[in-house]
Amino acid sequence: MGAEHLSPSDAAEHVARTSYGRLLARLAASTGDVALAEDALAGALEEALRRWPARGVPDNPEGWILTVARNRQRDVWKSAAHRTGRPLEHAGDPRTDAAGPADLDLEAIGDKRLELLLVCAHPAIDPAVRSPLMLQTVLGLEAVDVARLFAVPTATMAQRLVRAKKRIRANRVPFVVPDRSVLAERLPAVLEAVYGCAAAGAREDDLAGEAQYLAVTLAALLEDEPEAWGLAALTTLALSRSRPRDAAYVPLDEQDPSTWDADLAAEGEAYLRRAASDGPPGRFVLEAAISAVHADRRRTAITDWLALRTLYEALLLVSPTLGARVAHAGVVGRLEDPAAGLALLDGIGESDFQPWHAVRAELLTRAGRTQDAAPALLRAAALSDNPRVTTYLLGRVSPSRG
C-alpha cells in the first residue's frame, strides 16, 4: 500500500485515510455495532501513533490496526458481559471473530464496504441521515464536518448519527449483500444517498472529493452496475470543474475549459464508458452524459446544445424532476430561441425554486428583455444559498440599471 516508506505518524495517517472504511466495515460487520467499531478503530489508530515511532512501522500496518481494534472491541465486549452478567445483545460475538494471520490480509478477507453502504441506506434508516452516515462510517469524516456539509448544527447532526447507529444495532440490521432481487430494490436508495453526499459536497470545495471517492468506491464494489458507474462519472466530471473556494461564480457554459482538471475529466469519461449497457440508460447515466457534453467543450470549444436537448428529453422520461424540467427549458431556450424556453418555464409554473428564476433571467436577458430580467435576477439572487452565485446574479442586474 506504500505505507512502509512513510514516517510512523504519516503511515498511521495513510492507513486511516485509505483503509478507514474497509476496517470499520469489517469491525462493525462482526458485531452489528457501528459505534463500538468506531471507538475501537479510533483507539487503534491512536495506539499506532503512540507506538510506531518507538517500535517502527509494522510490516502490515493495516493488519496491525485491525488486530488492535479487534482486541479493543473484544475488551469492551468482555467488560459489558462482566458488568451485566449477560451476553451482549448481538449474535455477533467478537470472541469468535479471531484474527489469525491469514485473516489480516484485507484483500483476502474481502471488502465489507458494500455491506456497510447497504446498512447506511437500509429502508429502516431515515433517508435524511443516510448520506451523513455514509460520510462518517465509510470515509471517517468527523460529525462536525458532516454537519457543516449538510448545514445542520453539529449537536443536531451528532444526535441523528448516534440514533441511526443505535437503530442499526438494536434492530440488528444485517451486514450482508442481499440476493439479486432485494439488492435491485435497495440499490436506488444507496445511489441516492451517495448522490446526496455529492450534492452536499458540491457546496464545500474541500469535501467535494470525498463524495466522488464514495461514488467510485461503490461502482467498483458493484463491478457492473451501469447506474453506479454513471454516478461515479457524474461526480468525477463535477469534481473536474470544481473551482477554488474564493473564485467568483461563472456559469458552466461560460467557464474557460483550460481551467478544468483534464485528468479528472478523462477519468469521468472513462467511467461513463463503463456505464454503457444494453438496457435503456438510467437517471445517473443520463446526468453523467449531460455533464460529459459540457466536458467535451475542452476539445470542441463549443457547447453542443442539440446533444444536451436530446439527453434532457431522455432524462425527463426516466426522472422528470423539477430540476431536470427547468434545465431542459434552459437548453431549449438556448438551442431554439429564448421564447421557446420561456414558454416551457411558464408551463412548469413559478415557485421558490431558485434555478427556475435563474434560467428565466438568463433567457429574458438573451431575448433583450432587460426590464423583465432585472426582477428575475433579484429573485434568483435572493433565493440562492451560495453567496458567490448571489454576487454573480446581482452583478448582472446593475449594468441595465446603469
Add this chain to the structure above:
Amino acid sequence: MRYTLLLHYPEGDAESLGEEALAEGQRAFAAYADALHSAGVLLAAEVLQPSSMTTTVTAVDGTLRVQDGPFADTKEQLGGTFVIDVPDLDAALHWAGQAPSVQWGVVEIRPGATHTVDGRWVPNT
C-alpha cells in the same frame, strides 16, 4: 433475535365488513400462521378482541383509575401481535410484509429487549 410484529388497523366486525370479507380475512390469517409455523419462526400469536372491549388501568395520578375503553381514541387500533424469532431485521421485514393486514393497516416491527423463560427475564439474542 426476537421481534414482535404489532398489527394496527381500523377495526371492523361482521356487520361493517360483511361475512364474506371476515371469512376471507380469517383464511388469510390462518395461512399466515401456518407459513410462520412451517418456517419454524413463530413463537406466539394473538388476535385481540375489538378495542371497544378493552379496559384501561392507570395510577400515574397517584390513584388507581379504571377506564372503559382504550387509552388513545384513534382510527387504527392494535389488533394483534406475532412474536417471531428470526436472524435479523431483513428476515423480520420479510415476514411482516406477508401479514394479511398490511393490506388494510400497518405492521410495526419492534425488536425485543428481554422476555421471560420460566418466569425469569432473559435478554433477547
